[in-house]
Amino acid sequence: MVGAGLSGASLWKRKESRMSAETETAAASGQECTEESSPVSSESPAFSIGLKRILVPVDFSQTCRKALRYANRFAEIYGSTVMLFHVVDLTDIERISLRLGPIAQERVESEAVKHAQVLTLQMADDELSAGVPRECEILRGVAANGIVEKARDWNADLIVTGVHNERVVRHAILGSTAERIVRHAPCPVFVVRDKEHEFIET
Amino acid sequence: MNATDSTTAPPIGLKRILVPIDFSACSKKALQYAGPFAEQFHAEVVLLHVSSLNYMVAEGFGGIDLPTLREDLIQDAEKQLGEILGSLDSDQMTASLVVREGRAATEIVDLAKSENIDLIVMSTHGYSNIKHVLLGSVTENVVRHAPCPVLVVRENEHEFVET
Numbered sequence: 001m002v003g004a005g006l007s008g009a010s011l012w013k014r015k016e017s018r019m020s021a022e023t024e025t026a027a028a029s030g031q032e033c034t035e036e037s038s039p040v041s042s043e044s045p046a047f048s049i050g051l052k053r054i055l056v057p058v059d060f061s062q063t064c065r066k067a068l069r070y071a072n073r074f075a076e077i078y079g080s081t082v083m084l085f086h087v088v089d090l091t092d093i094e095r096i097s098l099r100l101g102p103i104a105q106e107r108v109e110s111e112a113v114k115h116a117q118v119l120t121l122q123m124a125d126d127e128l129s130a131g132v133p134r135e136c137e138i139l140r141g142v143a144a145n146g147i148v149e150k151a152r153d154w155n156a157d158l159i160v161t162g163v164h165n166e167r168v169v170r171h172a173i174l175g176s177t178a179e180r181i182v183r184h185a186p187c188p189v190f191v192v193r194d195k196e197h198e199f200i201e202t
Numbered sequence: 203m204n205a206t207d208s209t210t211a212p213p214i215g216l217k218r219i220l221v222p223i224d225f226s227a228c229s230k231k232a233l234q235y236a237g238p239f240a241e242q243f244h245a246e247v248v249l250l251h252v253s254s255l256n257y258m259v260a261e262g263f264g265g266i267d268l269p270t271l272r273e274d275l276i277q278d279a280e281k282q283l284g285e286i287l288g289s290l291d292s293d294q295m296t297a298s299l300v301v302r303e304g305r306a307a308t309e310i311v312d313l314a315k316s317e318n319i320d321l322i323v324m325s326t327h328g329y330s331n332i333k334h335v336l337l338g339s340v341t342e343n344v345v346r347h348a349p350c351p352v353l354v355v356r357e358n359e360h361e362f363v364e365t
């Protein structure tokens with residue numbers, strides 16, 4: 001590897017390191033101690049992470065709890081606001097209210113929205129640290145479309161979403177909601193899954 | 203949950219970031235995201251190129267010296283990855299390169315498993331006109347089968363890493 005030293009032209013400058021406690025010393029061993037003596041904050045970094053708004057679609061599953069935990073850690077590190085966004089799926093509402101009789105649809109819908117609000121707030125309390133600013137929103141519509149539109153409207157910097165391992169027929173045809181988000185999102189998408197190798201403690 | 207004081211968050215164990223590169227501008231964009239994360243969390247970056255000659259040139263192409271062509275492709279990929287590696291600010295982080303042969307998504311997922319990768323950063327492809335057919339089929343398959351979180355970035359999008 002090339003030991004070019006700290007130059008102004010270097011591609012990636014360390015901004016500030018909050019994780020320095022566990023640093024492997026290997027990276028620093030080959031160079032002088034310029035790192036300690038001169039904080040790099042005076043230089044303008046070539047790349048910097050400006051992660052202000054993180055959108056987390058919630059469906060009240062364990063997988064989306066996991067997505068929230070990742071979002072929470074990112075928010076703590078980068079000072080971001082987290083939006084929990086739930087879409088009350090209108091096709092589900094229709095299906096349910098068809099079984100309950102023709103007059104029930106509006107009632108089912110408003111109950112669903114009310115219940116979703118309670119669950120969303122509860123989830124934010126459960127999974128987000130006290131200092132992390134959050135917003136909660138409920139939309140009636142179609143999940144993937146609603147999420148992509150919200151990301152655009154809210155100017156989200158990142159969507160953190162879970163992907164479910166189980167497949168139902170609708171997912172097999174259209175792709176899961178997560179896959180459709182990945183396909184159409186206006187911003188980067190961070191995908192976590194049910195059972196996986198983790199890099200934060202959950 | 204863990205037993206630590208509630209004011210100290212658990213550490214992020216982001217040690218190894220895999221960045222698949224197919225040498226398109228879009229795939230290099232993934233590096234732009236992997237870099238700052240690698241620095242912040244002192245993670246190692248693994249650059250992977252999957253050479254898939256097997257699926258493109260069948261034996262039917264008479265007169266082509268397949269073994270030589272394969273070797274050429276692999277050596278060329280190693281050289282190009284090496285150049286990308288050299289352009290990184292390597293005293294701020296460690297990086298390594300891997301060239302494999304096979305089907306891209308399969309090899310990416312396989313390497314992520316065998317090398318204990320914590321995060322895959324990759325892009326969707328920017329084939330604008332035929333995007334509904336081709337948009338990131340490799341990426342979609344990786345998202346579907348990856349053993350770890352995947353950060354998907356795309357060309358011409360809202361950015362959170364300043365360039």
